[in-house]
Amino acid sequence: MDSISGQAMFLLFCFILSCFLIFTTARSRGSSRRDTTLPPGPPRLPIIGNIHLVGKNPHCSFAELSKTYGPVMSLKLGCLNAVVISSPDAAREVLRTHDQILSGRYFNEAVRSINHQDFSVAWLHPSSPHWKQLRKLSVTQLFSPQRIEATKDLRMKKVQELVNFMSESSEREEAVDISRASFVTALNIISNLLFSVDLGNYDSRDPSVFQETVTGVMESIGNPDFANFFPFLRFLDLQGNGKKLKDCSERLFRVFREFYDARIAENSSRTNDKDVSCRDFVDALIDLSQGDDAELNIIQIEHLLLDLFAAGTDTNSSTVEWAMAELLRNPKTMTKVQAEIDRVIGQNGVVQESDISQLPYLQAVVKETFRLHPAAPLLLPRKAETDVEILGFMVPKDTQVLVNVWAVGRDSSAWENPTRFEPERFLGKETDVKGKDYELTPFGAGRRICPGLPLAVKTVPLMLASLLYSFDWKLPNGVVSEGLDMDESFGLTLHKTNPLHAVPVKKRVH
Numbered sequence: 001m002d003s004i005s006g007q008a009m010f011l012l013f014c015f016i017l018s019c020f021l022i023f024t025t026a027r028s029r030g031s032s033r034r035d036t037t038l039p040p041g042p043p044r045l046p047i048i049g050n051i052h053l054v055g056k057n058p059h060c061s062f063a064e065l066s067k068t069y070g071p072v073m074s075l076k077l078g079c080l081n082a083v084v085i086s087s088p089d090a091a092r093e094v095l096r097t098h099d100q101i102l103s104g105r106y107f108n109e110a111v112r113s114i115n116h117q118d119f120s121v122a123w124l125h126p127s128s129p130h131w132k133q134l135r136k137l138s139v140t141q142l143f144s145p146q147r148i149e150a151t152k153d154l155r156m157k158k159v160q161e162l163v164n165f166m167s168e169s170s171e172r173e174e175a176v177d178i179s180r181a182s183f184v185t186a187l188n189i190i191s192n193l194l195f196s197v198d199l200g201n202y203d204s205r206d207p208s209v210f211q212e213t214v215t216g217v218m219e220s221i222g223n224p225d226f227a228n229f230f231p232f233l234r235f236l237d238l239q240g241n242g243k244k245l246k247d248c249s250e251r252l253f254r255v256f257r258e259f260y261d262a263r264i265a266e267n268s269s270r271t272n273d274k275d276v277s278c279r280d281f282v283d284a285l286i287d288l289s290q291g292d293d294a295e296l297n298i299i300q301i302e303h304l305l306l307d308l309f310a311a312g313t314d315t316n317s318s319t320v321e322w323a324m325a326e327l328l329r330n331p332k333t334m335t336k337v338q339a340e341i342d343r344v345i346g347q348n349g350v351v352q353e354s355d356i357s358q359l360p361y362l363q364a365v366v367k368e369t370f371r372l373h374p375a376a377p378l379l380l381p382r383k384a385e386t387d388v389e390i391l392g393f394m395v396p397k398d399t400q401v402l403v404n405v406w407a408v409g410r411d412s413s414a415w416e417n418p419t420r421f422e423p424e425r426f427l428g429k430e431t432d433v434k435g436k437d438y439e440l441t442p443f444g445a446g447r448r449i450c451p452g453l454p455l456a457v458k459t460v461p462l463m464l465a466s467l468l469y470s471f472d473w474k475l476p477n478g479v480v481s482e483g484l485d486m487d488e489s490f491g492l493t494l495h496k497t498n499p500l501h502a503v504p505v506k507k508r509v510h
């Protein structure tokens with residue numbers, strides 16, 4: 001019986017594939033006239049198209065292919081039509097000239113598995129009133145210049161805790177997992193902005209469930225998935241990305257709900273009004289979700305918090321980890337940036353956010369890290385709302401558009417010695433990461449630019465400068481700097497495959 005139903009399934013599968021093949025062949029013949037203006041791309045195999053070329057690190061495979069097929073390149077990934085952008089000029093076309101047409105998202109099956117596309121600031125369509133409401137809410141409550149200024153002591157305190165943790169490790173002459181330690185710092189900054197609590201702790205006995213869960217969210221959304229290429233396979237969830245995202249998000253939603261409910265209970269038992277300076281993001285969310293004219297419900301709140309934790313922790317910590325890895329691989333650059341920080345801060349001081357503007361070389365180190373290791377190497381996928389022309393090529397309606405900022409950052413027509421870590425290239429230049437210079441857009445640009453940018457550009461340099469000011473760094477077990485591997489693993493956020501471990505050596509007594 002089993003083998004009969006197995007054969008029937010197999011025949012049905014062959015039938016569906018044949019229909020699909022006949023259909024796509026007929027369609028491509030019918031549209032051959034229009035194809036002449038489509039962006040060039042590699043030859044396609046029947047049915048799978050170019051899927052076999054994607055690989056584990058799509059940003060690298062796409063960058064390699066674009067050397068042959070150009071900065072506006074077509075790919076056919078099963079049923080999915082994609083265009084990959086790989087030069088500053090083409091990025092400008094997408095992120096500025098045609099930003100309006102291209103700022104909808106192309107969401108995948110994992111996102112769909114928790115209906116995130118209906119609630120999430122990262123996936124909703126920008127014409128949706130809810131997207132506008134969420135962007136406005138996060139800007140006014142978290143990222144406006146006033147909020148950033150008002151929360152600077154919090155960032156200082158959390159970075160000081162990171163330095164204290166490193167001091168303890170240095171006394172034990174222990175190597176530290178830089179990614180994990182900086183994740184805890186980034187997590188505690190976000191969790192205090194949102195809930196006024198620490199969710200992370202540096203205790204290495206703790207398995208860091210939160211980090212694994214957040215990384216799980218990013219991986220399940222970022223992993224190439226067959227269901228995105230063949231929607232009729234959706235129900236099988238072959239790679240388990242849908243299940244993984246469901247599990248991870250449910251775990252996080254439970255945590256969020258506990259904090260939310262506890263705060264409502266606390267507020268209702270309060271006899272006097274809460275001091276304005278003690279109010280955090282969750283208080284603002286509660287205000288918006290209570291009463292007859294409530295603007296938000298708990299499901300929308302859970303999805304918003306998921307976005308903020310997922311987008312705001314891993315990105316920050318992986319950037320700090322890549323910066324440290326590059327500096328350990330380039331000892332002269334390490335010495336130079338430490339000398340600058342020592343000169344500005346002096347002996348026995350503490351790095352303050354206000355010092356960063358006087359540290360041009362440190363800023364250049366951060367930019368160079370963003371250039372070579374952008375946290376989201378393909379940004380988030382966009383979708384063409386209508387046919388649109390990019391650098392003379394026709395990108396048809398409904399195409400997925402990926403901006404490969406990793407490739408743009410290594411484009412030899414834009415950068416001299418593109419693969420070398422040379423922060424000097426930024427000295428005396430105005431080039432910045434804020435979405436105006438299309439050769440360097442690690443935060444995206446245009447209406448979908450990362451809303452957390454103002455926070456990230458404060459946090460990353462402060463963390464890095466503090467680590468470099470308080471400690472000298474060496475690689476464990478006699479690893480020499482040239483021997484440090486820089487392998488990457490893609491999963492929406494770009495990670496070092498082998499987490500960086502380094503030994504802090506205290507430079508001064510506090």
Ligand code: HEM
Pocket residue numbers: 121122123190307308309311312313315316319374375376379380381442443444445447448449450451452453455456460
């Ligand atoms: C080093 C740090 C960070 C990097 C490199 C980064 C990068 C990005 C990128 C590339 C995008 C997509 C832009 C596009 O599609 O054009 C994005 C979107 C987003 N980021 Fe960030 N981000 C960082 C930190 C943060 C932080 C700290 C937060 C909040 C706490 C945050 C929240 C978001 C949100 C909510 C979106 C979705 C916006 C939308 O689609 O409308 N990010 N980020």
